[in-house]
Amino acid sequence: MQKELGMKRVGNVRKRPLFTTRDLTIIGMLSGITILLGVTGYGFIPLPMMKATILHVPVIIGALVAGPRVGAMVGFIFGCFSIFQAVTAPVLLSFAFLNPLISILPRVFIGIGAYYIYKWVLAAIHKETVSLAIAGIAGSMINTVGVMGGIYIIYAKDFAQVREIPLDNVINIILGICVFNGIPEAIISAVITVPVIAVLKKAVKNK
Numbered sequence: 091m092q093k094e095l096g097m098k099r100v101g102n103v104r105k106r107p108l109f110t111t112r113d114l115t116i117i118g119m120l121s122g123i124t125i126l127l128g129v130t131g132y133g134f135i136p137l138p139m140m141k142a143t144i145l146h147v148p149v150i151i152g153a154l155v156a157g158p159r160v161g162a163m164v165g166f167i168f169g170c171f172s173i174f175q176a177v178t179a180p181v182l183l184s185f186a187f188l189n190p191l192i193s194i195l196p197r198v199f200i201g202i203g204a205y206y207i208y209k210w211v212l213a214a215i216h217k218e219t220v221s222l223a224i225a226g227i228a229g230s231m232i233n234t235v236g237v238m239g240g241i242y243i244i245y246a247k248d249f250a251q252v253r254e255i256p257l258d259n260v261i262n263i264i265l266g267i268c269v270f271n272g273i274p275e276a277i278i279s280a281v282i283t284v285p286v287i288a289v290l291k292k293a294v295k296n297k
Contacts, residue, residue, distance in 0.1 A: 109159070116156045120148035121167040128171055135278060142275045146200050147282050150229035153201030154208055154222065154287050161201015169194030182252050186241045196236025204229030219284055226283030227276040234272035238264050 109117070124145050127133030133145040149168055153161025172193040176184035187193040208225035212218065241249060242264045249264075250257045 109163070113156055113160050116152055116160055117163050117167070120152045120164045124148045124164065124168050125171050128175065142271065142278055144275070144278060144282060146197065146230060146233040146275075147226075147279050149197060149200045149233075150204045150226055150279065150283055151286055151290075153205040153229070154225060154283070155290055158202045158205040161205055162198045163201075165197035165200045166194060168200075169197040172197070183241070183249070185248065185252075186245050189240075189244065191244065192237060192240045196233055196240065199236060200229045200232050203232045219288075222284045222287050223280040226280035229283075230276040230279035231272060234268055234275060238268050238272075 124133070127148075128145055133143055135142045135144060145168060146165075149161055149165040152164040169190065170193075172187050173190070176187035176193070204225045207228040208221050211224050212221040215221065242260060246260045247257060250260050253260075253263065255263065
């Protein structure tokens with residue numbers, strides 16, 4: 091449909107809209123899932139020493155199903171939700187998540203990074219399942235390293251003050267979080283991403 095979502099004809103060339111109806115449906119559905127997981131607490135999986143988050147997984151799924159623009163948009167909404175949480179339910183480090191460079195920018199890059207890593211790995215090894223798993227791991231690590239790296243670069247002194255630790259110890263704490271939180275989250279991300287994408291692709295194929 092020419093008029094769908096603002097599609098315009100320039101001369102004899104149709105200008106494709108930024109997002110199709112299908113894209114917007116996927117963005118709305120996955121963003122809703124992200125918010126639901128965050129509000130209900132189901133987006134946090136208890137482990138022996140920590141809670142692993144899976145709020146970034148819908149961003150990865152959106153990118154792998156519908157492309158990097160969709161993934162980036164779901165990530166943007168995820169980031170906005172992080173700001174909302176920092177305002178309405180503040181915790182020790184919420185001050186950092188009021189900054190879009192911490193809460194939004196890394197989340198936008200989750201989908202973009204996961205998509206292109208998936209494409210690159212698939213082209214190199216031609217194994218769908220492995221490529222999806224690596225994309226899931228990569229997307230999760232982009233989230234962890236992007237957020238924690240940003241906190242260290244911008245808020246190292248504030249981090250030390252609120253945690254009541256010497257400034258020199260901040261890097262060790264940040265690296266510890268990246269390892270002990272990031273690795274389990276990356277594994278869980280891959281475990282969820284592979285079967286979900288397989289089911290979605292099968293459903294689309296059978297339509």
